[in-house]
Amino acid sequence: xxxxxxxxxxxxxxxxxxxxxxxxxxxxxxxxxxxxxxxxxxxxxxxxxxxxxxxxxxxxxxxxxxxxxxxxxxxxxxxxxxxxxxxxxxxxxxxxxxxxxxxxxxxxxxxxxxxxxxxxxxxxxxxxxxxxxxxxxxxxxxxxxxxxxxxxxxxxxxxxxxxxxxxxxxxxxxxxxxxxxxxxxxxxxxxxxxxxxxxxxxxxxxxxxxxxxxxxxxxxxxxxxxxxxxxxxxxxxxxxxxxxxxxxxxxxxxxxxxxxxxxxxxxxxxxxxxxxxxxxxxxxxxxxxxxxxxxxxxxxxxxxxxxxxxxxxxxxxxxxxxxxxxxxxxxxxxxxxxxxxxxxxxxxxxxxxxxxxxxxxxxxxxxxxxxxxxxxxxxxxxxxxxxxxxxxxxxxxxxxxxxxxxxxxxxxxxxxx
Numbered sequence: 001x002x003x004x005x006x007x008x009x010x011x012x013x014x015x016x017x018x019x020x021x022x023x024x025x026x027x028x029x030x031x032x033x034x035x036x037x038x039x040x041x042x043x044x045x046x047x048x049x050x051x052x053x054x055x056x057x058x059x060x061x062x063x064x065x066x067x068x069x070x071x072x073x074x075x076x077x078x079x080x081x082x083x084x085x086x087x088x089x090x091x092x093x094x095x096x097x098x099x100x101x102x103x104x105x106x107x108x109x110x111x112x113x114x115x116x117x118x119x120x121x122x123x124x125x126x127x128x129x130x131x132x133x134x135x136x137x138x139x140x141x142x143x144x145x146x147x148x149x150x151x152x153x154x155x156x157x158x159x160x161x162x163x164x165x166x167x168x169x170x171x172x173x174x175x176x177x178x179x180x181x182x183x184x185x186x187x188x189x190x191x192x193x194x195x196x197x198x199x200x201x202x203x204x205x206x207x208x209x210x211x212x213x214x215x216x217x218x219x220x221x222x223x224x225x226x227x228x229x230x231x232x233x234x235x236x237x238x239x240x241x242x243x244x245x246x247x248x249x250x251x252x253x254x255x256x257x258x259x260x261x262x263x264x265x266x267x268x269x270x271x272x273x274x275x276x277x278x279x280x281x282x283x284x285x286x287x288x289x290x291x292x293x294x295x296x297x298x299x300x301x302x303x304x305x306x307x308x309x310x311x312x313x314x315x316x317x318x319x320x321x322x323x324x325x326x327x328x329x330x331x332x333x334x335x336x337x338x339x340x341x342x343x344x345x346x347x348x349x350x351x352x353x354x355x356x357x358x359x360x361x362x363x364x365x366x367x368x369x370x371x372x373x374x375x376x377x378x379x380x381x382x383x384x385x386x387x388x389x390x391x392x393x394x395x396x397x398x399x400x401x402x403x404x405x406x407x408x409x410x411x412x413x414x415x416x417x
Contacts, residue, residue: 066188
């Protein structure tokens with residue numbers, strides 16, 4: 001993992017995904033539109049997150065009011081299918097990925113030359129439309145067959161000009177010609193009742209998870225951010241960010257923006273993850289769950305335990321549940337995994353966990369595995385390329401999607417487990 005930025009309107013930080021063990025919950029009151037999951041006994045104190053519907057860094061109105069204001073300004077509202085119909089970059093399919101055993105590669109591509117080499121942006125998180133819908137689809141009513149990968153990037157410190165973070169929509173339906181488009185992440189806000197504008201999302205975006213119309217993104221020092229994929233906007237190309245003097249809106253030259261709709265912030269500074277690093281969807285649990293885990297540096301003690309926490313997902317709204325009367329939602333499981341320092345990505349499926357472990361800027365990484373309920377440390381699986389990042393499990397094929405981050409060695413690949 002590279003050192004993240006920490007500037008502007010939100011805390012940045014190292015961001016990654018890990019794992020969980022054991023189901024546990026206590027009954028809580030429900031929010032109006034979000035159902036509770038069955039409660040079972042828990043062995044550890046659950047981790048809490050509280051819902052925040054407004055930016056915390058500025059005295060602003062709610063995110064939803066900002067999204068409605070952007071609609072009222074005449075910005076065209078678009079969804080996933082609209083972005084996929086307007087892709088503007090070609091990726092390059094590859095038959096090998098440096099550092100990945102050839103027998104493990106099921107499919108792979110690399111970015112166009114500019115994105116493959118740029119020091120300005122680094123790719124971090126990955127998720128697929130199978131995470132989102134449990135099938136190769138782009139929405140609840142769409143047909144099957146479309147294969148989509150989302151990848152998050154953060155703007156590096158040494159090149160930072162307020163660009164924040166972005167998400168790339170990649171259509172790999174035609175495996176021979178993957179195509180993509182970058183979409184800038186934004187935060188709508190106003191100040192003390194003034195006109196709404198928007199700024200960038202200054203986060204590391206190290207882990208992402210698509211579930212229904214929601215995109216969860218890890219916010220290292222705070223918890224999670226949520227974006228609704230049916231609330232994107234098309235904006236005119238132009239310099240600057242947000243509302244301009246003439247009343248138009250620009251997004252640093254990007255033509256599509258994805259506004260934030262919610263935060264989940266930790267509730268207790270003495271009982272929280274050290275870093276909210278990774279997020280992943282587990283569709284093999286009932287109900288489906290969101291896995292959130294922490295990152296530990298290589299120089300931490302060898303017996304360091306990586307904690308990973310599981311929250312239940314509402315099957316229709318995609319929100320975390322159950323929610324109590326104070327807008328808090330509590331975890332339903334926790335895992336403690338040894339031999340998992342420098343975990344950059346993690347997924348679980350059927351009780352088996354896969355961890356992407358980095359090894360600095362010059363060393364190949366490792367894929368490690370761990371079985372739910374085991375007291376043994378994570379076991380070594382196979383070698384990974386230099387700079388491995390996030391993971392996503394595709395339940396239809398069983399493949400593990402991953403990526404790596406460094407300039408001139410920047411690939412996306414589906415691995416045979």
